[in-house]
């Protein structure tokens with residue numbers, strides 16, 4: 001048995017309705033990841 005090391009290749013980016021940045025990654029073995037970056041923590045001005 002040999003360990004498979006996933007290689008995350010970014011497939012695309014999108015912005016959700018909430019304004020979050022969504023990144024999609026995929027490995028050659030078929031595994032996929034979805035990373036969500038919240039962008040709702042910007043500077044707050046009164």
Ligand SMILES: [Zn+2]
Pocket residue numbers: 004005006007027028029030031
């Ligand atoms: Zn893999």
